[in-house]
Amino acid sequence: MGREILTVAETVSNEKGVSREAIFEALEQALVAATKKKFYEGTNSEEARLRVEIDRKTGDYTTFRQWEVVADEDHEMPACQDAISDLDPTKCSIGDIRELEVESIEFGRIAAQIAKQVIVQKIREAERALVADAYASKVGELVYGEVKKQTKDGFIIDLGDNAEAYLARDEVIPKELLRPKQRVSAILYEVNREGRGAQLLLSRAKPAMLIALMQKEIPEISEEIIEIKAATRQPGVRAKIAVKTNDHRIDPVGACIGMRGTRIQSVQQELNNERIDVVVWSDDPAQYIASALEPADVSGIVIDEDARTADIIFATSDQLARAIGSQGQNVRLASDLTGYKLDMMLEEEYRARQQNETQKYLDMFVTRLDIDEGLAMALVEMGFTSFEEIAYVPAETFNEIELDVDTVELLQSRAKEIALAEALQQQENIQEPSPELLSMEGMTQEIAYALASRGVITIDDLADQATDDIADIDGLGAQKAGQLIMKARESWFN
Structure with missing residues (x-):
């Protein structure tokens, strides 16, 4: 019996790459479950506490039943509790565990079956831990895999080396078609170490995907000559990314776009031809907002930094329409990128509003200050x-x-x-x-x-x-x- 247990521990450990100690612990849990099922099945079977100890050298094992010593008023579960008044107070105290060796079950068919289930679960947990450890340092990076299958709500992506990731449908670029066996890249944005749900979570729709692709395609970014300050996207339609140069001799926008647009086109193709605006970041909010609203020409900007709002003034309705963009894309992305709520208006509208505000304050001061x-x-x-x-x-x-x-x-x-x-x-x-x-x-x-x-x-x-x-x-x-x-x-x- 002991030799059989040692054989199981050695074989499973070698085949599955799980430590012998983890296998022994799984076997001890299985023997506890099997012993309860055979000897303690009944009304108090769940309350009975057992412990099995396997000798790591011989494979022999011993079974113990346990009782916790409790105060008399807390003695509610006789199957696993002893009242302090029933014991010798010179030999034990409240909180102690009293153990008694009991009959051990044979490592037969039932025990082996339960052991198999426990070991399989342990192996799964160990494999999840290995995958989590391998990918924990890759959060925020691009990963590559093959579409293994499509589910109701997303896609299972095979990353190789027994690692699978989940790409939810909400994290796929709209109107993008993914088919089984297709190679795909995505950003790893979360590693789930819990036992439930997908473990590696991917996205192709988050701004981090755009940032990772820019870092991959543009050497100046990976070398930190150019710094990415912010990014925002309407996946598959349009995106804006703010960049700053750490070397005044290098034009950050030109470096990101590349000769004849080759660099930015590579990123756009990977994102299903999403249009990408490269914006020059500035620590001057007005200048930053004006850059974010390009290609529109801004006539004036009035900023309230405390409220994080800005009035954007345009000379013509054409420039206003260009700043707003199709279905409000341009202004919405510019607002997300800069962190300011943008109020767009023509010069005459701004003047009229200023006159109204002036009159309001004028009347208020005349009336109330007398x-x-x-x-x-x-x-x-x-x-x-x-x-x-x-x-x-x-x-x-x-x-x-x-x-x-x-x-x-x-x-x-x-x-x-x-x-x-x-x-x-x-x-x-x-x-x-x-x-x-x-x-x-x-x-x-x-x-x-x-x-x-x-x-x-x-x-x-x-x-x-x-x-x-x-x-x-x-x-x-x-x-x-x-x-x-x-x-x-x-x-x-x-």
Whole structure:
């Protein structure tokens, strides 16, 4: 019996390339399963804990049954647990494992059958581990294989050396036909070490595929003379790739395209004739965006770096249409490539929008700061778009519009009051106080918004209040609260 086990371990280890130790462990698991099936089949067969130990030199084995020592209140599974009160506390403690040698099953037909199943599973796991180890360092690289078969959702690709990969239909270039026995290249984007599902996952549609092909076809990229900064694709239709030269003597676009386009054509053919735009990367966002929108000519760009948005201005509708591209391809890819949301418009549209925005800020400053239109226009022309900006810039900022110290102080005081009120409204998510309440004699915007945070929106709401209800508001107090309430109640008597 021992010799038979040694023979099995040696033979399987040599044939399958799995270590003898892994085979012995698989045999021990199989003997445990077979012993349970023969001697412990019944209501508590799953609860019984067994251990089989094979002598690695002789092949002989011994079987042990195990019980865990637990507290009395946790003694719920007698088949594999011992209550501490039933044992000698000087010889064991909670958490110990008590073992007892039991009868061993013969290594017969049932044990051999179970052993075969366990060993096959171990072999599969070992083979998956070997494949995973072999390809883990190749993630992000091109791999080559042959289409072995087509499944419902994709293709099995034979990579050779007993390695198979999975190319999902979603990762194939649209309208691309792959047939059995056809040679194909793809990017390896993931190695799945789990026991379920495909192990090596391939893609021909991800931007990484384009990057890998460019590295393969263009020596300057593999030599790091030219650096790829970003890439985006609409697979099978169009792609954009941003490059930067580390040697000012080399034109990165020309090097990527090659003489008469030979280099870029090789990449395009591999990608089912996908059109590829090579863009010069720049650390200046405006210049980078303009390059990404080529072949359109941009007249102007207004960028908001914090919001990652940009207004792109064009002189003619033809240039605007060229920038947008067929079904929005060009602008969508340019946006993905640069990381900016792009808003495209003609010059007249931009001017009209600017006029509307200017008028909006002009009206806002005139109404809420209570200043004349000339001063409001001066503030707009200086670039102010919020009360917070006006409130907290250094006072000397206003020197260019020749305001005296008292006027600057009053202007910033009003702006600060409004900014604080707006912040309070936003923080409390309250309603706007009514215009009548805001314009009431003795009312300030800060107090009005503080009242609104308590549901006092209109003059009638204020008239319904008692002095004690609102006296604790900052800047108010009992006396002024009483005066405002009486002022609000005048409409009742009138």
